[in-house]
Amino acid sequence: MDNSQLFFDFAPIWQARTLLLEGFGIAMFSAVAGIFFAILLGLIVALMRLSRYRALRAIAFTYTQLFRGVPLYVLVLWIYFGLVYAVGIDIPRIPSGIIALALLNSGYLSETFRSGILAVEKGQREAGEALGLRPWQVSRFIVLPQAGRIVVPPTGNQFVDAIKDSAILSIIGVPELMKVAQEQANMYYRPFEFYTVAGLLYLIAVIIVSKGISKLEQRLARFSRASKEASSGERRPSEVGG
Amino acid sequence: MDGYQYNWNVVWQSLPELRQGLIITLQVSIMGMSLAIVFGLLCAIGRLSQYGYIRKFSVAVIDFSRSIPLFVLLFWVYYGLSLKFSINLTAFQAGAIALGITGGAYMAEVFRGGINAVDFGQREAALAIGLTQSKAFNLVVLPQAIRIIVPQAVNVYVGLLKGATIVSVIGVADMIYVAQYISLNSFTPFEMYSAVGVAFIALTVSIAGLAFLLEAKLNKGRSRG
Numbered sequence: 001m002d003n004s005q006l007f008f009d010f011a012p013i014w015q016a017r018t019l020l021l022e023g024f025g026i027a028m029f030s031a032v033a034g035i036f037f038a039i040l041l042g043l044i045v046a047l048m049r050l051s052r053y054r055a056l057r058a059i060a061f062t063y064t065q066l067f068r069g070v071p072l073y074v075l076v077l078w079i080y081f082g083l084v085y086a087v088g089i090d091i092p093r094i095p096s097g098i099i100a101l102a103l104l105n106s107g108y109l110s111e112t113f114r115s116g117i118l119a120v121e122k123g124q125r126e127a128g129e130a131l132g133l134r135p136w137q138v139s140r141f142i143v144l145p146q147a148g149r150i151v152v153p154p155t156g157n158q159f160v161d162a163i164k165d166s167a168i169l170s171i172i173g174v175p176e177l178m179k180v181a182q183e184q185a186n187m188y189y190r191p192f193e194f195y196t197v198a199g200l201l202y203l204i205a206v207i208i209v210s211k212g213i214s215k216l217e218q219r220l221a222r223f224s225r226a227s228k229e230a231s232s233g234e235r236r237p238s239e240v241g242g
Numbered sequence: 243m244d245g246y247q248y249n250w251n252v253v254w255q256s257l258p259e260l261r262q263g264l265i266i267t268l269q270v271s272i273m274g275m276s277l278a279i280v281f282g283l284l285c286a287i288g289r290l291s292q293y294g295y296i297r298k299f300s301v302a303v304i305d306f307s308r309s310i311p312l313f314v315l316l317f318w319v320y321y322g323l324s325l326k327f328s329i330n331l332t333a334f335q336a337g338a339i340a341l342g343i344t345g346g347a348y349m350a351e352v353f354r355g356g357i358n359a360v361d362f363g364q365r366e367a368a369l370a371i372g373l374t375q376s377k378a379f380n381l382v383v384l385p386q387a388i389r390i391i392v393p394q395a396v397n398v399y400v401g402l403l404k405g406a407t408i409v410s411v412i413g414v415a416d417m418i419y420v421a422q423y424i425s426l427n428s429f430t431p432f433e434m435y436s437a438v439g440v441a442f443i444a445l446t447v448s449i450a451g452l453a454f455l456l457e458a459k460l461n462k463g464r465s466r467g
Contacts, residue, residue: 007326069443071404073418078435081425086432088248160309167311169413178313185321192322199310199318206309 011151013197016180023180023202029171030094031162031177034101038162039155041102042109049114057168060110072168076100080172097169097176102163105158113160115152149220151178156213160206167202179199253431253437256420261416264441270334270414271406274341275399279379282349289354293438299354300350308347312405316340337409341402346397356391389460393460400446407442417441 013020048060078206080096083089092098120143128138170179177198185194253260288300307315320336323329331339344358360383368378421434 065447066443069446070439071407071442073410073438074385074435074442077260077418077422077431082432084431085429088246155360162312164309168408170313171408178311178317181314182317185317191317192326195314195318195322199314201339202311202314203306203309205307207346 006108007045008196009190009193012184012190013193016184016188018195019180019184020132020177020197020201022175023175023229024205026094026174027166027169027176027178027202027210028163029158030101030207031098031166033098033104034166035155035162036053037098037102037158038105038109038158039173041106042113045110046113049110050117064107064110067103068111069091070104072100072104072165073171075104076168076172091171096168097174098170101162107160112151112154116147116154116161119150121144121162152220153213156209156216157212160209163205163209164202167198193210246432248345248433249428249430250433252424252428253433255426256434258279259420259424259435260417260441263415263420266414267403267406267409267416267418270337270416271341271399271403272404273334273338274345274402276340277342277350278345278398278402279395280354281346282351283359284448285346285350286353287296289350290357291449304347304350306347310344312344313408313411316341316408316412319343333409333412333414336412337406337414341406343430344405345398345402348401349395352391352394352398353387356387359390360386391459393453393457396449396456398436399454402447403446403449404442 045060045063048056049064051057051060076097079091079100080093124142125138126148129135130144133141151239166176167178169176170182174177181194181198185191188194277307285304289304291297291300310318316337318332319339320331323330324336325413353414355446365378368382369375374380407416407418410416410422413419417438421431421438425431425434
């Protein structure tokens, strides 16, 4: 059958469905792993920025500026191609991509976490200390749980950005959705169809995650009056992904 | 690998080419931002429309454009659209269009947020003293909204500037493209990409700093409100 006349030829997409879904899986895995490490790093950097030692604050500030300023594309190239030559560490494609996503997002998340921690009312800490808790106990059981609720929506937005950004990993050959779409588009000479489908898959992922986050946000709001007031207010517009 | 010989000279020697590449990056991002402002304004006006279906359509367009990765949009415009509809776009044009679509969605939110942030009483007061609808908007609401819009628009631009780096993938000879082909010949990817990274960090940090100053300046006369 001659399909060349069809406006949207679905047949090649159907034939490549397993590959596309595998790519989609790798894209999601990279985004999840990237944001997971970004949260860990971001928390460490945020605590460093709130440290009483000036040196730690300075390091953390530089870190934040660095990874918020560098484009993901440059970071990915630098890690995958640059480091091999200069330092001799040969990091495979997928870990390289995850490291790049983690570093980039940790820069943004550290700022989110810092403002979340600062948003917890000072009286809470004082009350905890008055009850005889140690400083780490106050942080662990009183401040961080409340800050956690505040940072859920912006962290969710960052995860959405990480999903979108993961498409850039195709340039170093990570076999994620966009890479698969490129290969298949070239093979069938059907770029319009494959890139449309790739775009729709990202769209679906982003919509599901956004819906999930607003559900989670509502659930968390039930547990505290403070965060209900905070989260019903304006929501900081998220940044444009690189 | 025994002791890598750093060769920073390559960076200095290729400065003229890198600068040329940077100018192209700036051009693409400024073109993209211009499109984003037009597209964003249309979407924002659509969202504030009195007709329900125009509002719904605008919301859908905004959600759509900001949920699809810039990278996918770029390939969709450059390879997909051009083949399907036989439009011959240059790589530069495709890059600017993709940036315009992504940035437009963010700009729409910025415009809407800015206009909504102006107290409704301002508009009512303007209408009460006899200004027409359009005069009330242009003379009273807009000047106040601009204060909120400008700094956020600069932030969107910083995002687009970073996003613009991916146009080298479709062959625009921007700074990354230059860094790539020089490092292919001289085997110095570390030095070249470090230089490009530093250049971008310096650029984005200074633009963000500028936005901060601008915000402070624009907010100067605001304390009375």
